[in-house]
Amino acid sequence: MGKRKNLTDWVHHAPHSNQLERIEAFFSGYAYDLHRHDTYAIGRTLSGVQSFQYRAGQRHSLPGxxxxxxxxxxxxxxxxxxxGFHYRMIYIEPALIQQVLGGKPLPFIKDGISTDPRLHAATSVLLQSMDCAIDPLExxxxxxxxxxALGAVVGAPKNRQSFDYLAAERAREFIHGALDRTITLSELAEQSGRDRWSLxxxxxxLFGTSPYxxxxxxxxxxxxxLLLHGQSLASAALVAGFTDQSHMTRHFSKTYGLSPARWLKIRGAGPATAPAT
Structure with a gap:
């Protein structure tokens, strides 16, 4: 095998959107440690081989x-x-999908990669060049x-059990207003009108993760x-409700697969040229 090329890793973020995060990135080798976030991550490999561990298997995403x-x-x-590999990705909160599905279990693509043309077509607008702002209505x-498209590809759920979407949504909205303090499941149950364990x-x-x-x-x-606006790690941690900087850093690394410092460094690198593929 030849010597690995000296290529610079970068992440380019799309113009601001109130609803989702859109990125385009290139990594020459290692990109992220094992991690998990509470959004859908839906994307497209533009060039190279994008490899990742997922559900006890190794996946390899190719263009297409x-x-x-x-x-x-x-x-x-x-x-x-x-x-290396070049890709685009969008991160979508399950709550946005639920606003369309209205209380059905979240669609689950078993292997993490799909060749279904319906998904490819449905993601074309959201995965266009990051330099193109998307009209809000579009x-x-x-x-x-x-x-x-996600629902159609997955098909009807086998479990016909009903779920209280409105109660879960009330709990979700309550969490947004209490980021700076301790919340109990009993408090969420009281706010939602649902018993603790059903909630x-x-x-x-419905939302793909636990309330905590x-x-x-x-x-x-x-x-x-806060970090993007220049706050220190310690200050951002305390403002956001974490015990201290180390507490925040542990959660940050487990969620995004890299440390806050590396996230800021890659975020600031930017591509030399972002192709409009």
Whole structure:
């Protein structure tokens, strides 16, 4: 095998969206440690081989397919060849999918990669060049199309059990207003009008993660925003409701697969040229 090329890793973020995060990135080798986040990660490999561990197996994404990583599923990321890999990815909160599906279990793509043309077509708007801002109404239409495409590819759920979507949504909204303090499951149950364990079950099925993990992720969202605005790691951790910097860093690394410092470094690198593939 020849000597590995000296290539620079970078991550390019799309213009701001209130609803989802869109990135384009290149990694020459190692990208992310094992981690899990509470969003769908849906993407497309543009060049190279994008390899990752997912559900006790090694996956290899090539150009032409669609990556669909389910919320809270452990995965990592690295190049499958010495040329590195170039990809685009969108991170979508399950709550957005539920606004379309209205209380059905979240669609699950078993192997994390799909060659179904319906998913490829439904992601074309959201996975276009990061330099192109998406019109708000176009983005809403694209999210609707994606939710239905996911449901169509997966098919009807075998379990016909009903879930209390409205109660779970009340609990989710309450969490957003209490990021800076301790929340108990009993308090969420009182706010939602649902008993504790039914609420906990429904929340996981409908939003892809537990109430505590959801709270932690929203705190990490705040940390990332504060870091980008120049706050120190210690200050951002305390403002977002973590015990201290080390507490925040542990959760950050387990969620994003890299440390806050490396995340900031790669975020600031930027591509020399971002292709419009």
């Amino acid at each position: 397919g669609t990556i669909v990583l389910h919320p809270d599923e452990i995965h990592d990321g690295q190049a499958g060849s010495e040329d 983005e809403e239409d694209a999210l609707f199309d994606l939710a239905y 906990s079950r429904d929340f996981r099925v 993990r959801y709270l932690t992720m929203r705190r990490l969202d705040l940390v990332r925003s």
